[in-house]
Amino acid sequence: MDTTDLAQRIAAGERRALARGITLVESARADHQAQGAEVIAALPRNRQALRIGLSGTPGVGKSTFIEAFGMMLVRAGLRVAVLAVDPSSARSGGSILGDKTRMDRLSREAAAFIRPSPSRTHLGGVARRTREAVALCEGAGFDVVLIETVGVGQSETVVAQMADLFLLLLAPAGGDELQGVKRGIMEMADMILVNKADGDLKPAATRTCADYAGALRLLRKREQDPDGYPRAMMVSAMAEEGLETAWADMQALVEWRRANGFFDATRAAQARYWFEEEVREALLAQLRGADMRAAMDALGSRVAAGELTPAAAAQALIAGQAGQ
Structure with missing residues (x-):
């Protein structure tokens, strides 16, 4: 997909192009999300x-x-x-x-x-x-x-x-x-x-x-x-x-x-909030990886059997990842 062309069409007010852009950013596919980010970056900032x-x-x-x-x-x-x-x-x-x-x-x-x-x-x-x-x-x-x-x-x-x-x-x-x-x-x-x-x-x-x-x-x-x-x-x-x-x-x-300067200050604070949210989502995405999933399943079985408390198992998982 030509993201530059899509961004130009969105900037021109084309409704179908805007709908396509929103579909890209809402998609769960990583390539679509990357294309959506490129489209947003190419839009007018003013x-x-x-x-x-x-x-x-x-x-x-x-x-x-x-x-x-x-x-x-x-x-x-x-x-x-x-x-x-x-x-x-x-x-x-x-x-x-x-x-x-x-x-x-x-x-x-x-x-x-x-x-x-x-x-x-x-x-x-x-x-x-x-x-x-x-x-x-x-x-x-x-x-x-x-x-x-x-x-x-x-x-x-x-x-x-x-x-x-x-x-x-x-x-x-x-x-x-x-x-x-x-x-x-x-x-x-x-x-x-x-x-x-x-x-x-x-x-x-x-x-x-x-x-x-x-x-x-x-x-x-x-x-x-x-x-x-x-x-x-x-x-x-x-x-x-x-x-x-x-x-x-x-x-x-x-x-x-x-x-009184509150409008721009609020938008700046919101941008920082969403930056931190993206970091949290990226960390959670790592937990969904195959290696982490296997470690979580193993520790989850021990928690279910009563061998570990949920808090102790979570600490063991995090400590194990930090040591890698």
């Missing part, structure tokens, strides 16, 4: 999209919100990429990847690009190579990249390490109001959006929003936030209400962080 991570419990309306929000951005003249991560089956390893069917209006827009990807049981709510997919979308000239997590709960904080803004979408009267003071995903969010604030649910949404606004005031203020952030607000993806206000607040927060 393009920067606003990366927005979005998390929330299943059924909260993430796909509906992304479609309504994305349509608003497209109407404003922006190019929008959506990277939707679907959960993979722990038994079969398969994923439904049906996000395009839930965003039928946005998927037909020429200025939008939607790419569903399987999580492949990768923890943290995102896929293993979502960050590389974001880099490809930036190189393709998209203005905003929306990263939708699988939506499983309070452990989905990895997306905050690849996004400029982290949005937490909640449903009114979801039973979580009293848990708003919990750490974890709450302290990672830049904005909490209470969705479905329309019709009969609007009073409940108002109460939920007030509860979370109070919970946010209890959290320690972060230096990268101006006064009033993180904040909670109500939106309705179905009625398309509150979206423009939410977008204006997001832009205000990003501009403040840019002006």
Whole structure:
């Protein structure tokens, strides 16, 4: 494959080339991953999209919100990429990847690009190579990249390490109001959006929003936030209400962080985080080698027989590798 040609086509905004590039970086084959890295290295470095991570419990309306929000951005003249991560089956390893069917209006827009990807049981709510997919979308000239997590709960904080803004979408009267003071995903969010604030649910949404606004005031203020952030607000993806206000607040927060040096500092810290993650993955890959697998099987049999404790066996394995 001519990776230089593929990179040029991606930079020119060709959708099929972008899809091919994402397939390369998501592939488990080493040669595909190497080609994907070459493509990313050949892309323009002066393009920067606003990366927005979005998390929330299943059924909260993430796909509906992304479609309504994305349509608003497209109407404003922006190019929008959506990277939707679907959960993979722990038994079969398969994923439904049906996000395009839930965003039928946005998927037909020429200025939008939607790419569903399987999580492949990768923890943290995102896929293993979502960050590389974001880099490809930036190189393709998209203005905003929306990263939708699988939506499983309070452990989905990895997306905050690849996004400029982290949005937490909640449903009114979801039973979580009293848990708003919990750490974890709450302290990672830049904005909490209470969705479905329309019709009969609007009073409940108002109460939920007030509860979370109070919970946010209890959290320690972060230096990268101006006064009033993180904040909670109500939106309705179905009625398309509150979206423009939410977008204006997001832009205000990003501009403040840019002006005060936090935007670039955060991206630098994220790059370091992913460097360390790559080192960890490389070390784990060594454990999957034939020699290590045989040593682990032998020690595992002794652990199962009660001859060694798991901790002692692990130390023996590491010591044996260090002595080689």
